[in-house]
Amino acid sequence: MSDVPVTTDLTFALDWRHGLGARGAFFAAVAAGRLIGARCPACGATVVPPRARCGNDATLMVPVDLPPAGKIRQLTLGAPSALARGDAGCVFALVQVEGADNSLLTRITGAAAVGARVTLAPATGEVIHPAQHLVFAVTPAH
Ligand SMILES: [Zn+2]
Numbered sequence: 001m002s003d004v005p006v007t008t009d010l011t012f013a014l015d016w017r018h019g020l021g022a023r024g025a026f027f028a029a030v031a032a033g034r035l036i037g038a039r040c041p042a043c044g045a046t047v048v049p050p051r052a053r054c055g056n057d058a059t060l061m062v063p064v065d066l067p068p069a070g071k072i073r074q075l076t077l078g079a080p081s082a083l084a085r086g087d088a089g090c091v092f093a094l095v096q097v098e099g100a101d102n103s104l105l106t107r108i109t110g111a112a113a114v115g116a117r118v119t120l121a122p123a124t125g126e127v128i129h130p131a132q133h134l135v136f137a138v139t140p141a142h
Pocket residue numbers: 040041042043044045054055056057058059
């Protein structure tokens with residue numbers, strides 16, 4: 001009775017249509033090297049990624065193009081994952097995007113440091129999820 005297997009290995013493959021909803025336009029812009037945010041016509045608050053209503057006054061926000069650049073506010077090192085295939089690990093940062101009031105969570109390439117200037121450098125090649133295009137590269141100093 002002790003030779004009876006109690007487990008077996010199985011392999012699953014799954015095709016999945018993942019809805020992007022209102023974030024679809026944001027991810028398409030990021031893949032093309034652009035950033036879309038939203039600005040409140042009532043109070044002027046500007047956020048990235050865009051959201052439908054202002055967090056201050058619930059006014060409907062208007063999409064705005066933002067410069068694809070900013071500065072690193074905070075950093076953390078993540079374990080290797082599907083987001084950074086082949087990398088030893090991946091650096092995630094909160095980036096203060098120029099013209100936005102909030103920070104954007106993104107992956108960073110290059111010698112990252114708090115305060116470093118970064119520019120959107122969308123990942124190329126096949127991605128599993130469009131969020132993988134959201135990568136900023138440290139901008140070389142002049
Ligand atoms: Zn507002």
